[in-house]
Amino acid sequence: MGLTTAAASILPGGLELVFPSQARAQAQDPLPSWNDGAAKQFILSFVRATTDSSSAKFVPPEQRIATFDQDGTLWVEHPMYTQVVYCLERVPVVVKAKPELANVEPFQTVMSGNREAIAKLSMNDLLKILAATLTGMGVDDFEAEVKQWLSTARDPRWKRPYTDLTYLPMIELLKYMRTNGYKTYIVTGGGQDFVRVYAEQVYGIPPEQVVGTASGTSYGYDKNGRPFLTKEPKLLLNDNNAGKPEGIHLMIGRRPYAAFGNSTGDRQMLEYTKAGDGERLTMLVLHDDAKREYAYGPAQGLPDTTVGTFTQALYDEAKSKGWNVISMKNDWKQIFAWEK
Amino acid sequence: MGLTTAAASILPGGLELVFPSQARAQAQDPLPSWNDGAAKQFILSFVRATTDSSSAKFVPPEQRIATFDQDGTLWVEHPMYTQVVYCLERVPVVVKAKPELANVEPFQTVMSGNREAIAKLSMNDLLKILAATLTGMGVDDFEAEVKQWLSTARDPRWKRPYTDLTYLPMIELLKYMRTNGYKTYIVTGGGQDFVRVYAEQVYGIPPEQVVGTASGTSYGYDKNGRPFLTKEPKLLLNDNNAGKPEGIHLMIGRRPYAAFGNSTGDRQMLEYTKAGDGERLTMLVLHDDAKREYAYGPAQGLPDTTVGTFTQALYDEAKSKGWNVISMKNDWKQIFAWEK
Numbered sequence: 142m143g144l145t146t147a148a149a150s151i152l153p154g155g156l157e158l159v160f161p162s163q164a165r166a167q168a169q170d171p172l173p174s175w176n177d178g179a180a181k182q183f184i185l186s187f188v189r190a191t192t193d194s195s196s197a198k199f200v201p202p203e204q205r206i207a208t209f210d211q212d213g214t215l216w217v218e219h220p221m222y223t224q225v226v227y228c229l230e231r232v233p234v235v236v237k238a239k240p241e242l243a244n245v246e247p248f249q250t251v252m253s254g255n256r257e258a259i260a261k262l263s264m265n266d267l268l269k270i271l272a273a274t275l276t277g278m279g280v281d282d283f284e285a286e287v288k289q290w291l292s293t294a295r296d297p298r299w300k301r302p303y304t305d306l307t308y309l310p311m312i313e314l315l316k317y318m319r320t321n322g323y324k325t326y327i328v329t330g331g332g333q334d335f336v337r338v339y340a341e342q343v344y345g346i347p348p349e350q351v352v353g354t355a356s357g358t359s360y361g362y363d364k365n366g367r368p369f370l371t372k373e374p375k376l377l378l379n380d381n382n383a384g385k386p387e388g389i390h391l392m393i394g395r396r397p398y399a400a401f402g403n404s405t406g407d408r409q410m411l412e413y414t415k416a417g418d419g420e421r422l423t424m425l426v427l428h429d430d431a432k433r434e435y436a437y438g439p440a441q442g443l444p445d446t447t448v449g450t451f452t453q454a455l456y457d458e459a460k461s462k463g464w465n466v467i468s469m470k471n472d473w474k475q476i477f478a479w480e481k
Numbered sequence: 482m483g484l485t486t487a488a489a490s491i492l493p494g495g496l497e498l499v500f501p502s503q504a505r506a507q508a509q510d511p512l513p514s515w516n517d518g519a520a521k522q523f524i525l526s527f528v529r530a531t532t533d534s535s536s537a538k539f540v541p542p543e544q545r546i547a548t549f550d551q552d553g554t555l556w557v558e559h560p561m562y563t564q565v566v567y568c569l570e571r572v573p574v575v576v577k578a579k580p581e582l583a584n585v586e587p588f589q590t591v592m593s594g595n596r597e598a599i600a601k602l603s604m605n606d607l608l609k610i611l612a613a614t615l616t617g618m619g620v621d622d623f624e625a626e627v628k629q630w631l632s633t634a635r636d637p638r639w640k641r642p643y644t645d646l647t648y649l650p651m652i653e654l655l656k657y658m659r660t661n662g663y664k665t666y667i668v669t670g671g672g673q674d675f676v677r678v679y680a681e682q683v684y685g686i687p688p689e690q691v692v693g694t695a696s697g698t699s700y701g702y703d704k705n706g707r708p709f710l711t712k713e714p715k716l717l718l719n720d721n722n723a724g725k726p727e728g729i730h731l732m733i734g735r736r737p738y739a740a741f742g743n744s745t746g747d748r749q750m751l752e753y754t755k756a757g758d759g760e761r762l763t764m765l766v767l768h769d770d771a772k773r774e775y776a777y778g779p780a781q782g783l784p785d786t787t788v789g790t791f792t793q794a795l796y797d798e799a800k801s802k803g804w805n806v807i808s809m810k811n812d813w814k815q816i817f818a819w820e821k
Contacts, residue, residue, distance in 0.1 A: 203687055280730060324689075337734050347543055348734030349664075349689075358730050360723035360749055368753050370730050377717050377731065383700035390620060390698050390710050391717065392732060394677050394688030409700055413708050 171317040173474075174310040180424070180472040183465045184314065187422040191398060192321045198420040200398055202322040207399040207422075208352075208389060208410060209315070211329040211336060213449040214403045214426050215344065217296070217306040219435040221448060224331050225267070226303075227290055229259065231274040242273070275332060276356060276374040283372055287338040301479070304343045309478045311401075311426075315344055323399065328389060329353040330381035330406050334372065352392040354380045385410035397421075403428065404449045411464050423464040427451060430470040511657040513814075514650040520764070520812040523805045524654065527762040531738060532661045538760040540738055542662040547739040547762075548692075548729060548750060549655070551669040551676060553789040554743045554766050555684060557636070557646040559775040561788060564671050565607070566643075567630055569599065571614040582613070615672060616696060616714040623712055627678040641819070644683050649818045651741075651766075655684055663739065668729060669693040670721035670746050674712065692732040694720045725750035738762065744789045751804050763804040767791060770810040773820075 175181040190198040191205070212218035232251040235242065242248040247266035250258045262270075278286070296303055315325050327346055329336055333353030340346040355378045358370040380388040386409050389397065399422040400407070400414035411423040428437050428449070437446035440456035459466050469476065515521040530538040531545070552558035572591040575582065582588040587606035590598045602610075618626070636643055655665050667686055669676055673693030680686040695718045698710040720728040726749050729737065739762040740747070740754035751763040768777050768789070777786035780796035799806050809816065 203681070206689075333731075333734070341543070349546075349732070351734065355731055358727050360726050360753070368726070368749070368756050370726060386700050386708070386710060387698050391673075391695060392689070394673070394691065409708070413700070416708050 171320070172310065172313050174313055176472055176474050178472055180465055180467045183422065183424070184317070187399065187420060188317065188321050188323075190420055200419065204395065204398065205321075205323040206326065206393060206395050206397040207318045207323040208326045208328040208393075208397040208401070208414070209311070210385075210402040210404070210407045210410070211327050211331055211353075213428065214401055214407075215307055215311050215315075215327070216303070217434065218449045219428075219437065219446070220297070222331065223296075223303045223306075224335050225271075226294070227287065227335070228270050228274040230290065230294065231286070232270060235273050248273070272374045275335070276372045278372060280334065280358060280370045280372060283334060284338050287335055291339060304339055305479060306477065307343060308426075308473070309475050310473045312344070312478070314401075315346070318399065319345070324350065326350045326352060326389075326393060326397075328380065328385055328400075328410060330379075330384075332356075333378075333380070352380060352388045354378060354384075355388075381406040383409045386413035389413070399423070401426070404451050405455050408455060408458070411459075412462075415462060415464065423462075424467055425451070425455070425459055425464060426467045426469060427456075429468055430473075430476070433476050434469060511660070512650065512653050514653055516812055516814050518812055520805055520807045523762065523764070524657070527739065527760060528657065528661050528663075530760055540759065544735065544738065545661075545663040546666065546733060546735050546737045547658045547663040548666045548668040548733075548737040548741070548754070549651070550725075550742040550744070550747045550750070551667050551671055551693075553768065554741055554747075555647055555651050555655075555667070556643070557774065558789045559768075559777065559786070560637070562671065563636075563643045563646075564675050565611075566634070567627065567675070568610050568614040570630065570634065571626070572610060575613050588613070612714045615675070616712045618712060620674065620698060620710045620712060623674060624678050627675055631679060639817075644679055645819060646817065647683060648766075648813070649815050650813045652684070652818070654741075655686070658739065659685070664690065666690045666692060666729075666733060666737075668720065668725050668740075668750060670719075670724075672696075673718075673720070692720060692728045694718060694724075721746040723749045726753035729753070740764075741766070743768065744791050745795050748795060748798070751799075752802075755802060755804065763802075764807055765791070765795070765799055765804060766807045766809060767796075769808055770813075770816070773816050774809060 172181055172184065190196050191200040193199060209215055212222050229251055232248055236248055236252060243252060247262050247269055250262065251270065291302065291304055294303060295301060296306060299306070318325055325346055327336055327340055327344065327350065331353050333351055333355040336353050337348040337351045340351050341348065357373045357375040357377050359373050360368060360370055362368055378384060378388050378391060385407065389410070396417045397414045400410050401424050402411060403426040407425065415421050415423045427440065428435050429441065429443055430436060436443050437449065438451050439445040440451045440453045456466065512521055512524065530536050531540040533539060549555055552562050569591055572588055576588055576592060583592060587602050587609055590602060591610065631642065631644055634643060635641060636646060639646070658665055665686055667676055667680055667684065667690065671693050673691055673695040676693050677688040677691045680691050681688065697713045697715040697717050699713050700708060700710055702708055718724060718728050718731060725747065729750070736757045737754045740750050741764050742751060743766040747765065755761050755763045767780065768775050769781065769783055770776060776783050777789065778791050779785040780791045780793045796806065
């Protein structure tokens with residue numbers, strides 16, 4: 142039975158091979174980076190049940206909506222959200238354009254490069270930095286700036302582009318859902334315009350399927366009379382906590398059949414999804430693998446964190462309500478595509 | 482050459498018939514309700530050029546976005562926007578639930594049934610009626626109420642369901658664009674939640690592809706602890722004029738390649754679309770057919786109106802900028818599907 146896929150491919154065409162060799166079985170597994178276990182089985186069973194037209198749990202194709210949080214669910218969020226790193230690293234450019242900011246806090250602290258002081262900035266300081274680096278420019282200029290930054294920035298631990306830090310098992314899951322007729326959406330607390338820059342290339346998710354924290358824009362004209370949109374510091378949607386189901390209603394207008402998250406900010410999205418009729422899949426990624434990625438909770442005695450907090454209360458609620466917890470340590474065979 | 486399609490269908494299978502009979506030519510016309518003329522040719526040429534991979538004007542499938550205004554572009558908007566009729570007709574239900582409103586203006590006037598007085602209500606009065614009839618309820622309740630109303634309400638002229646008053650040539654155009662890989666969106670000044678109720682059934686456009694004037698919702702729980710969203714009187718997007726390109730950026734995140742409208746409220750959407758690189762199709766429907774539908778402008782000496790105003794300035798701008806004007810009278814062979 143040692144027939145390899147390569148050998149099979151040179152057999153006369155049209156023959157349906159009946160020996161399910163190991164190579165063949167692996168090729169057919171849509172989630173090869175997932176260990177066999179409850180999490181993988183929940184996903185496979187859900188997709189089978191909702192796409193089999195003879196099943197009582199069948200979901201018509203146009204209603205197949207699956208929503209995914211991004212930070213900590215699709216890619217690494219520690220030690221700091223990538224978008225916040227972007228904003229901090231953009232400060233020198235902003236200060237160069239507006240030199241009067243150099244002696245104004247919090248810009249002065251960021252420009253000092255003093256990591257300890259930067260880490261202690263208040264939420265209010267951070268909001269000032271976000272406003273200065275994410276608004277005030279044209280939407281096309283912003284897109285070009287983010288694209289440029291992503292092409293050169295490297296994360297502090299693996300020294301790789303941030304877009305390399307996506308989780309392979311989740312990329313497989315996105316593809317598997319789409320292959321089965323699910324429209325995949327990102328529903329992120331991060332900036333909608335920021336994530337849209339790379340979502341199509343990195344996740345196969347087009348801009349119109351990215352729901353995120355969104356500010357208004359204003360329509361105007363450049364000196365040549367060409368119209369353009371400017372990003373304004375006017376918050377329209379804070380896409381976190383209760384803002385996630387609110388954002389889903391605003392941008393999608395249908396309740397998802399599947400939702401994936403990793404922190405308390407995803408609680409209401411999962412609750413809202415699960416409250417729909419019929420079969421629903423709701424899952425939370427638990428970061429319990431300090432060796433291959435990071436470990437934080439504080440659920441299950443994991444270290445406490447302010448970035449992507451997964452409380453014990455959320456863990457207990459998940460267990461009691463049938464939201465499935467994915468253990469990165471136990472459920473994922475491989476975390477990143479570039480690992481051996 | 483009198484071979485009919487019916488006769489052809491009983492010929493032995495597999496034969497490619499080479500006589501292009503009239504029946505066959507008609508079957509191949511994707512826009513049979515359009516008269517041959519400049520408007521139809523602009524559409525056919527645009528689609529051919531942007532979908533032919535050997536053309537310099539080719540647009541990759543994922544970038545094919547086409548946006549359509551609704552009122553006056555896809556369905557009848559005279560003598561009054563359908564959604565405003567809905568709001569006025571909902572007032573008795575609202576007053577029954579809150580009897581204290583019966584003696585408060587503008588509800589008292591609406592309850593009087595005095596059409597002349599109702600027609601004279603100010604914009605401010607109208608906004609009070611919209612707020613009372615479009616907000617304060619759960620999103621699922623609202624959807625059920627609109628669905629129920631649409632099933633019984635009849636328009637004053639043709640005595641037909643409002644959803645029968647869609648323009649057949651535009652329905653053909655929507656299908657033709659989709660067949661050629663264009664993702665079709667409604668971008669309407671009307672309420673996003675209102676239009677989403679029937680857009681999939683009537684236009685083949687799913688809820689997530691309806692962009693409209695949108696209010697916020699708030700996430701909460703019913704007495705059984707089940708989560709639901711309540712429609713709040715907090716405007717997030719006024720999807721008219723400059724609000725249309727702003728709404729397109731918020732909800733789609735890409736500039737359309739084709740945009741269709743009929744009034745000054747669509748001006749910026751067309752301008753923004755046309756300002757993109759490469760080939761873009763921008764068209765305005767002119768209501769110049771009092772006999773088969775309505776005639777209003779005031780462009781080209783047509784009667785003036787406050788519902789769907791098409792000014793002479795817009796007409797002149799369209800002519801000077803290469804936005805194509807569709808004459809309902811001359812370009813459309815048939816207006817409604819139910820006409821003979």
